[in-house]
Amino acid sequence: MQNVLPFNDPDADIIICSSDGVKFRTFKSNLAQISLVFKTMFTLPQSSPHADSEDYEDGIQVVRVSETAHVLNALLMICLPGAAHSDSKCVALAVEVLLAVRKYDMDSLLACAGIAFDDAMMEKPVLAYFLACQHGLEGKARDAARDFEDSACSSYSVQKWWAKYIKSVRDRLEGGAWEGVVQEKDALRFFMAEGPDCRTCRSAAVDSISAFAKALSAEMTKVLDGVVFNYAE
Numbered sequence: 001m002q003n004v005l006p007f008n009d010p011d012a013d014i015i016i017c018s019s020d021g022v023k024f025r026t027f028k029s030n031l032a033q034i035s036l037v038f039k040t041m042f043t044l045p046q047s048s049p050h051a052d053s054e055d056y057e058d059g060i061q062v063v064r065v066s067e068t069a070h071v072l073n074a075l076l077m078i079c080l081p082g083a084a085h086s087d088s089k090c091v092a093l094a095v096e097v098l099l100a101v102r103k104y105d106m107d108s109l110l111a112c113a114g115i116a117f118d119d120a121m122m123e124k125p126v127l128a129y130f131l132a133c134q135h136g137l138e139g140k141a142r143d144a145a146r147d148f149e150d151s152a153c154s155s156y157s158v159q160k161w162w163a164k165y166i167k168s169v170r171d172r173l174e175g176g177a178w179e180g181v182v183q184e185k186d187a188l189r190f191f192m193a194e195g196p197d198c199r200t201c202r203s204a205a206v207d208s209i210s211a212f213a214k215a216l217s218a219e220m221t222k223v224l225d226g227v228v229f230n231y232a233e
Contacts, residue, residue, distance in 0.1 A: 007076060014042075015062045016076070022069035023062070024076055034079050036105035071096040078112050094120040095131045098140075114140075121147055134208070161194035169216075182217040 007016075012025035032039040046061060047053075055062055065072065074097050077083055088094065094117040100106075101113040121128035121144050129144035131137075165187050187209045195205065 006080075007073075013060060015057055015060050016072065017062050017064045018069040018072045019064075019066050020069050022072070023057070024072060025060075026076060026079075030079060030081070034106050034108060036107075038104060067096070067100055071100060075100045078109055078116075079106070088116070089120050089123045091117075091120045091124050091127045091131060095128075095135060095137070098137070099135055118143065130208070134211075159195070161190040164194070165190040182213050182220065187213055 007024035007026055009025050009027075012027055014026055014028045014031065016024045016026060018024070028038075028042050032042055041063070047055065067075065071093065074088065074093055078097070094113070098113040098117050101109045106113075117128070117140060121140075125144045125148040129141055129148060132141035132144055168186065168190075169182060188206065191205055191209060192202075195202065
């Protein structure tokens with residue numbers, strides 16, 4: 001796919017390719033200064049470029065990573081000399097960038113990525129807490145919990161898609177059915193129809209909704225299995 005500004009420099013000596021196929025042209029020297037992982041990678045012997053090799057493009061090595069283009073763009077932007085932290089208020093993106101900073105041993109960017117998370121957390125501390133717990137970011141989870149404690153309850157509202165999904169579950173339970181009531185696909189249907197437009201949020205939501213559906217289904221089964229019926233003799 002097409003290179004992304006400002007990562008389309010024809011003089012670049014490395015191409016980082018996202019999981020969804022977007023290529024970012026940048027410089028080894030910059031990445032090696034910031035990331036111990038990339039610094040080590042660039043010291044390893046490399047194979048010779050071949051015309052039909054997917055590991056090279058225009059004679060430049062292509063490194064494929066697991067991050068999406070949205071996350072990779074945000075990560076590489078803060079790697080640029082003199083760059084400030086991201087001003088995005090998307091909690092999911094801030095978490096993904098923070099995880100990538102840790103993954104690639106970019107110690108000098110930890111503070112920058114942490115500030116971006118804290119800024120986004122102020123907008124949605126509950127979501128920040130959930131995502132921090134999900135990804136093992138214990139310190140950030142505590143920060144989000146404290147931020148939520150200091151927030152007014154009136155500043156929060158239930159997402160419409162979530163309210164509709166929970167109501168549909170309740171209605172089916174009240175109708176006498178319970179087996180198969182909690183369906184991951186139903187929750188995803190409501191989310192895709194009326195959920196937020198943020199690409200990172202939508203990507204992260206699939207795993208979150210799946211985990212919730214499984215947990216709720218297991219809890220319902222546990223409660224129902226404990227019901228004791230007293231039959232008249």
